[in-house]
Amino acid sequence: ETGVTQTPRHLVMGMTNKKSLKCEQHLGHNAMYWYKQSAKKPLELMFVYSLEERVENNSVPSRFSPECPNSSHLFLHLHTLQPEDSALYLCASSQDGTSGQETQYFGPGTRLLVL
Amino acid sequence: GENVEQHPSTLSVQEGDSAVIKCTYSDSASNYFPWYKQELGKRPQLIIDIRSNVGEKKDQRIAVTLNKTAKHFSLHITETQPEDSAVYFCAAHDSGSARQLTFGSGTQLTVLP
Numbered sequence: 001e002t003g004v005t006q007t008p009r010h011l012v013m014g015m016t017n018k019k020s021l022k023c024e025q026h027l028g029h030n031a032m033y034w035y036k037q038s039a040k041k042p043l044e045l046m047f048v049y050s051l052e053e054r055v056e057n058n059s060v061p062s063r064f065s066p067e068c069p070n071s072s073h074l075f076l077h078l079h080t081l082q083p084e085d086s087a088l089y090l091c092a093s094s095q096d097g098t099s100g101q102e103t104q105y106f107g108p109g110t111r112l113l114v115l
Numbered sequence: 116g117e118n119v120e121q122h123p124s125t126l127s128v129q130e131g132d133s134a135v136i137k138c139t140y141s142d143s144a145s146n147y148f149p150w151y152k153q154e155l156g157k158r159p160q161l162i163i164d165i166r167s168n169v170g171e172k173k174d175q176r177i178a179v180t181l182n183k184t185a186k187h188f189s190l191h192i193t194e195t196q197p198e199d200s201a202v203y204f205c206a207a208h209d210s211g212s213a214r215q216l217t218f219g220s221g222t223q224l225t226v227l228p
């Protein structure tokens with residue numbers, strides 16, 4: 001599947017490192033999302049961008065910094081993470097992003113391990 | 116905001132039997148309820164959704180029912196097959212300021228051959 005791609009697929013980083021996750025969508029959508037998926041927990045919405053403008057920030061710690069340079073690309077910049085931040089980070093896109101009532105298309109995720 | 120609870124967390128059925136997964140939600144104004152399937156090591160994918168103007172929707176072996184009065188909705192899979200084994204997530208639309216989806220905690224369905 002090539003609709004929504006994410007890189008890297010796996011990432012190991014120390015608590016003092018700085019890294020970035022990248023997401024790209026090839027569906028012509030206007031909205032993009034970052035989710036955190038931890039074991040045995042619901043998908044946690046982190047950020048939503050609609051037409052490159054952030055429309056939602058679910059009280060995410062500042063050590064996570066999103067960037068959306070255009071409607072096809074979304075980044076998540078990471079710095080001074082904690083071990084509890086280890087999780088699968090999923091990117092998604094949808095047509096609009098302002099109603100919450102659309103199909104979201106997910107990327108394969110980045111498996112992050114913080115040591 | 117919306118709160119979604121999903122049960123059971125794990126479910127095992129024999130191939131050919133039916134499986135039912137239930138979710139409850141808190142926001143009475145929610146009007147969109149999708150179900151996503153996530154196979155092991157793969158991305159979540161929408162399998163079916165329902166809006167509050169209907170009580171039931173079917174797509175081949177999959178059906179979803181919605182009871183707005185009781186604020187719960189269920190996924191029904193009939194004639195289960197091994198390839199139905201996956202984690203299933205329900206979600207509900209948050210009608211408040213977030214206007215986004217709130218997901219349940221997931222159900223690991225295992226279909227035993």
